[in-house]
Amino acid sequence: MDFDPTDEQRMLAETVNSLLDKRYDPSSRLALLDSELGWSRELWQQYAQLGLLGLTFDEQYDGAGMGAAELATVMESFGRSLVLEPFFPTVVLGGTLVSEAGTPEQKAAILPKVAAGELLLAFACSERGSRWSQTDIGTTATRAGDGWTISGQKIAVAGADSADTLIVSAVTPDGIGLFLVDAAAVTIASYAMQDGQRGGDVLLADAPAELLGTDTDAIDHIRAVIDVATAALCAEAIGVCERMLAMTVDYLKTRVQFGRPISVFQALQFRAADMYVALEQARSMALLAGLSLAGDDPAARRQMVRAAKIQVDLSSRQIGQEAIQLHGGIGMTMEYPVGHYFKRSAVIAKTFADTNELIELVGAEGGLIG
């Protein structure tokens, strides 16, 4: 029983961290955040060269053939530096959807380009008024000759602003299908998300579409990919929370009031200790989510991933709120990094489901113990 990273994972983390340490100092990040694109195409190419953009793809599609643990390694590092490039929408969501549901031809056409950094993807599934449901949606797909057309609206699509190809969920006669849609064929209202990452709403009006894979009901694929993505978000959140705790600890030790570093005050020590407890409980569950993805039983896997996200979200909220409180006024400023971490963790907690939704789902499936 060994939960430490393997040598390979350690090397991967070192490689990614050394690049990010050089390129993601707070002022460079602030500059990127304010740039028109909101991220760096040049860094994107570096990720491609490091093999990160095809990390989990099969080797026959120019991927590195790695698994959930390596993806978690990269996500944790990205969380630590609050990376802005659209890795999550393109690689984790888009790439995994194509790997999971696509035909061999679609995989061959899409995955090598993603791995090379030449193609950006986004997953358009959420809709106004549907909250977290993947099935209660209004976007519909209609057969048109050999292909399909899609009409409807999607919201809060991470990476929609720069995606070349969208993967859109839509109602088909058989259920919920997944479709490849050229971004040029839809209207995209772009914006920055609350954490500064870019995205947008998508308006589809008889947009020409190609069915991803062969199933006109792809809900099982969607759920399986959300499991993988949720475990990845858990790992990212661990990186985010680690940094918030580390920054808070540094601040408590260096901030002097009443002639002493404020770390001497027990009221603050205990709050920092509780942040550590929350972080370690979240880390345990993020690890467990990764381990459970290797399991055979999809229902058990889903329960554990959802349970992990509940713990991670509860811990992130506590750590984030306390990090701001313990920093005092400086934590409220955009200039200081801790607030950016807090914002990212708040967005992670509202991606695919929120805590209440997850608690309800895990409870309804019979819980975890007994």
Added chain:
Amino acid sequence: MDIALGKEDLAFAERMRSFFRSEIPAQIRLKGERGEHWSREDYVAAQQILNANGLAVPHWPVAWGGQEWSALQRHIWAEEMALAHVPAPLAFNAAMVGPVIATFGSEELKQRFLPPTANLDIWWCQGFSEPNAGSDLASLTTRAVRDGDSYVINGQKTWTTLAQWADWIFCLVRTDPEAKKQLGISFVLIDMKTPGVTVRPIRLIDGGYEVNEVFFDDVRIPADQLVGEENKGWDYAKFLLGNERTGVAGTGIIKSRITRLRKVAAQTSSHGKPLLEDPLFLARLTRLEVETTALTMSVMRVLANEAKHPGRPDPLSSVLKLRGSELQQEATELLMEALGPDALAYRESAAAADGFTALPDGAVDAMPTYFNWRKASIYSGSSEVQRTIIARAILKF
């Protein structure tokens, strides 16, 4: 926690599970399952079966009945025992005084005490805390004065669990009042029948008698009942308290409480439906299960760290005590809430009065256990002590 276990450890867990469930008398396990108190005879019977099968003191040296198990296997042993509702070997014997005697005691003390300690032929109690020495244990003042071949002991211990059942008590006593407080303490063994030992029961808020005060008035004991060296008792006490890093989480207790809670909530009706389907109740239960699952994985991580770096301080073990005690308490709270008005009557037995419907499972113990379990965040290093340990580790002061 099966996901985290390898094949061999899974097989080990299965072996433990089937032993506990087939070899320990059903009526003893049933009491545990129902939350009833075990009698002294129950504890002794269970421990003697375990001991006869080499399962009472696996963490002792092999020569004295121990097993060459990994820390993970010892954890699995304890966890499966709790899940099977088997009374664990008496901690004062198996986890405390036994390892101290085995590690620091003379050959004579080992021969004399270890076999009956493993077999619970001697019931030990722990004389550490005093009225003015709680979290600051080293300020204890019970005095032992050497007089020829004896020590004469005067003073008072408190919070002495089950002293009313005990044959012997192991005590921290001050042998050198001049030395710095940690340096003048010795570890001695005292027969409870020695003249001058008085036990006064303390009634706790659950209505039961679990702990006692123990008074020593000119209690004369043979000097060979000193363990190890004079004035080294603090080191032995630290060894004793540091022995157990993962049991403090109590994950087995929490899980068996949750299992029971699910059963009770499924049988309790609320608004015409089983309480288990009530969204608010289920949400709280689910949250408890998530936090417990996280804690179980944290236990695994502490065990893995311990295997890699034996003896290295790990603030994560403070997380186990801190969160473990809180979650144990939360489980007692939910059980009490599940019972509703059925939990309100203070009862000595589960038998309903003549003509009345039978009481639901948990009616007798739910509220008393809730009251009683407030102790868990106070004993063995209170939550505040654990937070201080963690703060010291992360803030490095």
